[in-house]
Amino acid sequence: MKTTTVKGLIIKETKVGEGNKIFTVLTEEMGKIQVSAAGVRSFKSKISGACSLFCYSKFIISKGKSIFNVSSADCIYNFFNLRNDFEKLSYATYFCDLAGSVMVEQQDNSALKLLLNTLYYLEKHDNYSVIKPVYELRLMTVCGFAPLISCCNSCGGKDGITYFSVDDGIVYCSKCSKRTNMTEDTYMALMYILCCDDNKIFSFNASDEVIKQLNSFSENYVLVQTGSRLKSLDYLKSNFQII
Ligand SMILES: [Zn+2]
Structure with a gap:
């Protein structure tokens, strides 16, 4: 699957289902995008910190059916x-x-x-x-x-x-x-x-x-x-x- 790397700030997060979240991210490369992160609310998730509101992160994403899916995220700076x-x-x-x-x-x-x-x-x-x-x-x-x-x-x-x-x-x-x-x-x-x-x-x-x-x-x-x-x-x- 084709992946893209983007840097962006998470400006909104919504909890979805058991352990997932959907974010609105303002990115440097693509403007405003919607991103889905599966299992990110689990304590086992390695990307939960970088996938939190007010976090400016580097994301690896791929195009899903309607929004992007995130496979990897590294926090660059957080405003926690x-x-x-x-x-x-x-x-x-x-x-x-x-x-x-x-x-x-x-x-x-x-x-x-x-x-x-x-x-x-x-x-x-x-x-x-x-x-x-x-x-x-x-x-x-x-x-x-x-x-x-x-x-x-x-x-x-x-x-x-x-x-x-x-x-x-x-x-x-x-x-x-x-x-x-x-x-x-x-x-x-x-x-x-x-x-x-x-x-x-x-x-x-x-x-x-x-x-x-x-x-x-x-x-x-x-x-x-x-x-x-x-x-x-x-x-x-x-x-x-x-x-
Ligand atoms: Zn005048």
Whole structure:
């Protein structure tokens, strides 16, 4: 049987039957795939560690009837310590869930890179009110739903931009729209988040007001773009105050 080696992060797992699991894996090579692992819940299984939620592993897989079957798995890095903190676990679960819901099969690996970056950062930091909007906005961007914010949608100007139309993903300057919902600092932060290098996404300072505006935009923008509200987000928000 033809086998393929892929590297990927397990973002969702479902128990099936006696000792089996089905995973959703974001891979470097094939985008999002579904993988079945037989007998992996048995204590005798050699691959159960590498086949767990939040594990970034190297898998040898083969094409089954409808999904892939895994024959071998080696853990490269696991984010298991996120499970030791209920708040971090709730964020990690939501971030994985959101990536899984936005990403389509055969997409490039930029969403995976972003998710890995974000989980690494989440392990060491707890500034959730920054991590969440940055991840949400950046994920929309790498998955092809970037808002068009480089200039005013009406006049093309780049100065005095103070209104972000979340429903349309466009911005207006103060001359073209009487409505205002962001400061120029928030606009600068938005530009930074959407345009900076991958490894610098969390490297910026912002005032409480900017962070508040970013949070309001990012969550609503995700909702408009995806058209559905994830249960993992409701769960997160019912247990923790984000801002
Ligand atoms: Zn304008």
